Amino acid sequence: MKILVCISNVPDTTSKINFTENDTKFDTNGVQFVINPYDEFSLTRAMWFKEKQGASVTVVNVGTASSEPTLRKALAIGADDAIRINMEAVDGLSVAKQLAEVVKSGGYDLVLAGRESIDYNGGMVPGMLASLVDFNFVNGCVAMEVDGTAVSLSREIDGGNEVLTTSLPLVVAGQKGIVEEKDLRIPNMRGIMMARKKPLKVVEPVALENATSTQSFEKPAPKGAVKLVDADNIDELINLLHNEAKVI
Amino acid sequence: MSVLVFANSTNGKFKKNAFEVVSYGKKVAEQLDSNLVVLTINADSTEALYTYGADRVLAVKNDAFTTFNAKAMASVLKQVADAQASKVVILDSSIDTLHLAPILAVALDAGYASNVVALPTSVSPFTVKRKAFSNKAFSHTVISTENKIIGVAQNSYGVFENPVTGTTENFDATVAESGVKSEKLERITGKVTIADAEVVVSAGRGLKGPENWGMIEELAGVLGAATACSKPVSDLGWRPHGEHVGQTGKPVATNLYIAIGISGAIQHLAGINASKVKVVINTDPEAPFFKAADYGIVGDAFEVVPKLIEKLKAFKQA
Numbered sequence: 092m093k094i095l096v097c098i099s100n101v102p103d104t105t106s107k108i109n110f111t112e113n114d115t116k117f118d119t120n121g122v123q124f125v126i127n128p129y130d131e132f133s134l135t136r137a138m139w140f141k142e143k144q145g146a147s148v149t150v151v152n153v154g155t156a157s158s159e160p161t162l163r164k165a166l167a168i169g170a171d172d173a174i175r176i177n178m179e180a181v182d183g184l185s186v187a188k189q190l191a192e193v194v195k196s197g198g199y200d201l202v203l204a205g206r207e208s209i210d211y212n213g214g215m216v217p218g219m220l221a222s223l224v225d226f227n228f229v230n231g232c233v234a235m236e237v238d239g240t241a242v243s244l245s246r247e248i249d250g251g252n253e254v255l256t257t258s259l260p261l262v263v264a265g266q267k268g269i270v271e272e273k274d275l276r277i278p279n280m281r282g283i284m285m286a287r288k289k290p291l292k293v294v295e296p297v298a299l300e301n302a303t304s305t306q307s308f309e310k311p312a313p314k315g316a317v318k319l320v321d322a323d324n325i326d327e328l329i330n331l332l333h334n335e336a337k338v339i
Numbered sequence: 340m341s342v343l344v345f346a347n348s349t350n351g352k353f354k355k356n357a358f359e360v361v362s363y364g365k366k367v368a369e370q371l372d373s374n375l376v377v378l379t380i381n382a383d384s385t386e387a388l389y390t391y392g393a394d395r396v397l398a399v400k401n402d403a404f405t406t407f408n409a410k411a412m413a414s415v416l417k418q419v420a421d422a423q424a425s426k427v428v429i430l431d432s433s434i435d436t437l438h439l440a441p442i443l444a445v446a447l448d449a450g451y452a453s454n455v456v457a458l459p460t461s462v463s464p465f466t467v468k469r470k471a472f473s474n475k476a477f478s479h480t481v482i483s484t485e486n487k488i489i490g491v492a493q494n495s496y497g498v499f500e501n502p503v504t505g506t507t508e509n510f511d512a513t514v515a516e517s518g519v520k521s522e523k524l525e526r527i528t529g530k531v532t533i534a535d536a537e538v539v540v541s542a543g544r545g546l547k548g549p550e551n552w553g554m555i556e557e558l559a560g561v562l563g564a565a566t567a568c569s570k571p572v573s574d575l576g577w578r579p580h581g582e583h584v585g586q587t588g589k590p591v592a593t594n595l596y597i598a599i600g601i602s603g604a605i606q607h608l609a610g611i612n613a614s615k616v617k618v619v620i621n622t623d624p625e626a627p628f629f630k631a632a633d634y635g636i637v638g639d640a641f642e643v644v645p646k647l648i649e650k651l652k653a654f655k656q657a
């Protein structure tokens with residue numbers, strides 16, 4: 092089985108979000124970039140398929156040279172090789188179209204991605220990619236097994252899970268559950284050393300127009316101070332929630 | 340040219356988000372000076388939609404959609420969009436709609452903006468305000484393709500009545516082949532789900548252990564609320580994974596979010612910040628959650644929550 096894992100390079104979850112150039116550019120100053128947390132779950136599942144079922148694992152990112160440390164980290168975790176499509180990712184549809192080229196030419200059976208990237212929160216690239224290459228698609232996957240070309244999975248639904256069956260070729264957008272938190276791997280020294288020697292191929296993007304673009308960013312208005320209510324005065328809290336906030 | 344709204348239903352019934360997208364779509368149609376068309380799939384009755392301005396409803400009825408099927412439903416939306424010359428399609432942000440939206444975007448070769456929180460600020464260029472960076476910022480996004488899809492973030496625009504005399508026609512759609520088969524639904528019944536709830540009662544590691552969740556369940560019961568928890572609580576197995584909210588868990592965009600014994604780490608806040616009113620109960624006045632909250636009580640949950648339950652019961656009876 093040939094697996095491709097789509098890796099989005101995102102600011103660490105604790106990053107302060109600021110903008111520059113008249114609020115048109117994300118300020119990367121002092122920001123640490125990481126593998127998108129959902130993609131990390133999917134990558135870990137891919138490693139499991141590699142170790143238990145002899146799959147090969149390629150990681151791919153659409154991004155500039157600044158994503159390479161993140162791709163190297165994925166290699167250090169155990170992916171066999173990496174591909175970077177040399178383009179700034181601004182729009183889900185165009186990212187999916189670039190990824191589709193790699194999927195078509197690479198002969199992958201399974202594409203693993205994340206439920207959403209925590210920077211632009213699009214939640215769209217995996218489904219678009221599946222449609223573009225005509226693979227089956229399951230979103231929000233919380234469990235997955237492959238037997239030959241038959242695949243059984245669970246996806247999160249409102250208030251529970253849905254058990255599904257499908258077949259390869261397939262795109263899956265994963266989240267916690269596809270592996271558990273404790274299964275996530277921190278690259279060790281040997282992995283980091285080996286990652287340096289693993290192939291990281293840079294390919295140029297196909298010519299495309301972006302379907303969407305950010306004109307400007309805006310930060311939420313600063314929040315007013317919290318109204319503190321004395322622990323002995325619960326009536327006051329109920330009064331505020333009823334009469335002021337009007338939520339009960 | 341028309342604006343197409345998909346009014347999603349579960350087991351034949353609409354939820355609030357269906358009324359929200361119809362309310363939203365009505366206004367967008369006005370902005371664009373075009374017609375509104377609302378699509379339903381296997382809804383029991385479409386009448387409720389008229390209240391929110393749906394003057395023309397197309398109803399698809401087909402047993403193939405007894406269970407959700409992303410590819411086939413996206414194909415139905417595509418057929419309707421083609422038939423109605425819809426250039427703008429408006430969707431909600433339920434788990435199922437989020438599943439089909441990207442498939443539809445490819446079928447229509449449409450730019451898709453998800454997590455949209457307000458009406459378009461301009462129709463030329465077509466610009467919408469959407470959440471980005473996990474609620475830490477907004478992006479003013481231009482959609483430049485001819486066909487456009489807007490995903491409205493849950494509970495962000497609101498529900499507005501706009502009663503009209505509506506009509507409903509049947510729409511015969513072809514059901515596309517789908518390579519994914521639903522085998523079984525495992526749903527907890529009889530509980531308010533986080534996605535549907537108007538109020539969410541959430542608790543964290545401050546509660547010390549799973550045996551202390553009785554009062555959280557009871558408080559939720561009094562408020563008709565869903566229960567939720569912080570990530571360590573589900574990682575420790577104190578509560579089911581489905582209750583984990585935050586950046587890596589479920590998103591919460593409810594009217595009232597009550598956080599009990601939760602410190603308010605940035606990753607927790609990122610997932611719940613879209614809630615309108617936040618109440619915090621925490622022993623530590625320095626807990627970061629107080630900076631993000633509207634109302635707060637500095638106090639011990641084991642004393643405050645039972646009192647709150649008692650007072651709320653009295654309030655509900657009054």
Ligand SMILES: Cc1cc2nc3c(=O)[nH]c(=O)nc-3n(C[C@H](O)[C@H](O)[C@H](O)COP(=O)(O)OP(=O)(O)OC[C@H]3O[C@@H](n4cnc5c(N)ncnc54)[C@H](O)[C@@H]3O)c2cc1C
Pocket residue numbers: 104128542543544545546568569570571572583584585586587588599600601602603604605606607610620621622623626638639640641
């Ligand atoms: C990549 C990543 C993703 C993450 N995603 C999420 C996420 O999606 N959701 C999430 O929740 N977390 C997430 N986290 C974890 C997050 O950083 C925090 O560790 C977590 O939210 C803390 O949970 P907590 O507030 O329950 O526990 P703690 O931080 O231990 O806080 C417990 C709080 O309870 C208070 N307390 C103690 N006793 C009482 C009492 N008797 N009465 C009242 N209050 C009391 C304490 O003062 C304290 O503020 C993520 C972390 C990482 C690194």
Ligand SMILES: Nc1ncnc2c1ncn2[C@@H]1O[C@H](COP(=O)(O)O)[C@@H](O)[C@H]1O
Pocket residue numbers: 097098099100127129130151152153154180183186203204205206207208209211212213214215216217
């Ligand atoms: N620039 C990118 N390069 C590679 N994969 C991506 C990129 N952007 C998004 N993805 C994948 O698509 C998933 C959903 O992203 P999004 O649609 O941006 O929310 C991510 O979790 C990644 O797996």
